[in-house]
Amino acid sequence: MLTHGHGDHARVGMGRYHTSAAGLPILQWRLGEQEYHVHEYGEVFTLGDTRVSLHPAGHVLGSAQVRIESGGEVWVVSGDYKRQADPTCAPFEVVRCDTFITEATFGLPIYRWPSTREVAHDIAQWREHCAARGETAILYCYALGKAQRVLAELQPFVDRPVLLHGAIAAGVDVYRSAGIALADTLPVIDPEGKAVRKTTDFAGELVIAPPSAAGSAWLRRFRHAQHGFASGWMRLRGNRRRRNMDRGFVVSDHADWPGLLQTIRETGARRVIATHGDTEALVRVLNESGVAAETLRTQYGEDD
Known part of the structure; x- marks a missing residue:
């Protein structure tokens, strides 16, 4: 059951x-x-x-x-x-x-959780802050549920596709097939293993990746980046510091x-x-x- x-x-x-x-x-x-x-x-x-x-x-x-x-x-x-x-x-x-x-x-x-819509607005503002500094905003979310919820809540606040790690993209496809409306997305790497972007400059982009990607070789393509985590555990600042995150966003399922x-x-x-x-x-x-x-x-x- x-x-x-x-x-x-x-x-x-x-x-x-x-x-x-x-x-x-x-x-x-x-x-x-x-x-x-x-x-x-x-x-x-x-x-x-x-x-x-x-x-x-x-x-x-x-x-x-x-x-x-x-x-x-x-x-x-x-x-x-x-x-x-x-x-x-x-x-x-x-x-x-x-x-x-x-x-x-x-x-x-x-x-105690804040409004998820307000948190989504904060995420969009963080991306803009990173863009002004020539940085990529990399947001870690769990691949089932959390990532899709964040993408749904981001819709009013983003005017460009959100880039996805492959593990996130698979779950997004399942949700879209179920008729769930999400923000526009693109994979960082297409299914054939090729980079979607001709340039290697990801400055100003919001990228969603699973926590397992933190510290991995996959991140090397992002030359200058800030790292954020979306989780209920981010309610405690010590958890953010232990994960070595620049930003913590309190979103929980x-x-x-x-x-x-x-x-x-x-x-x-x-x-x-x-x-x-x-x-x-x-x-x-x-x-x-x-x-x-x-x-x-x-x-x-x-x-x-």
């Missing part, structure tokens, strides 16, 4: 996969051809004597919460989710339940602290199980407020 296509939630070797219809292209891109069982959001299907349905999680394209009903009890597994508006995926749907298994990637009060508390309250859950990330603070606050809460340890976690 897949909540979305990020590598810590979707892996080859599971035999069969239940997914949302919107998430199928992502899984085909990430996992290839598998035995997929595809469901529309809200469609009820049965596994044994259990009624199951998938509901939008607002994390990335096709992301889903899993509602499980059995023996008169309703459980909801949130998967990764966010409450901020995102033009690239269906918004989070509150699903009432008895037990709510919630992620807590950013489960500390310091994590996970719920912030107010979003976590809002969601838990709206589900009406009597019991909450927190997993992934900063669970201890969230569990403590919930228990103090009268909600029975505990932590579930998992093997994998996700960067943002």
Whole structure:
């Protein structure tokens, strides 16, 4: 039962996969051809004597919460989710339940997200600042979800194509095929391995690349550049310094602290199980407020 296509939630070797219809292209891109069982959001299907349905999680394209009903009890597994508006995926749907298994990637009060539209404007201004200095603005984003969201939000603020690393371009193609409107883009290198630009001067351009490209030989073509990172972790300046970034832009595809508390309250859950990330603070606050809460340890976690 897949909540979305990020590598810590979707892996080859599971035999069969239940997914949302919107998430199928992502899984085909990430996992290839598998035995997929595809469901529309809200469609009820049965596994044994259990009624199951998938509901939008607002994390990335096709992301889903899993509602499980059995023996008169309703459980909801949130998967990764966010409450901020995102033009690239269906918004989070509150699903009432008895037990709510919630992620807590950013489960500390310091994590509060600014408007993504305002952050996109800041990114565009940063590019202009770099252009005035004869520099390239290289922005690191995760290849699934974050990069596409940034490109969607940049549309009102850019008047030239954004250049893409090949790993980013693949995900952008999947989103465009799903009808998601994004800023115009060009690959830095075309599929045949040739540079798209005849000149090697990338001054004034905005380039989006995955974090794995930082410090790689691929960057040598950009003679003078500033480096920025788009992530919820950039809320802490120390994270930006440790990554040796010139700029940090706070954009997250996970719920912030107010979003976590809002969601838990709206589900009406009597019991909450927190997993992934900063669970201890969230569990403590919930228990103090009268909600029975505990932590579930998992093997994998996700960067943002």
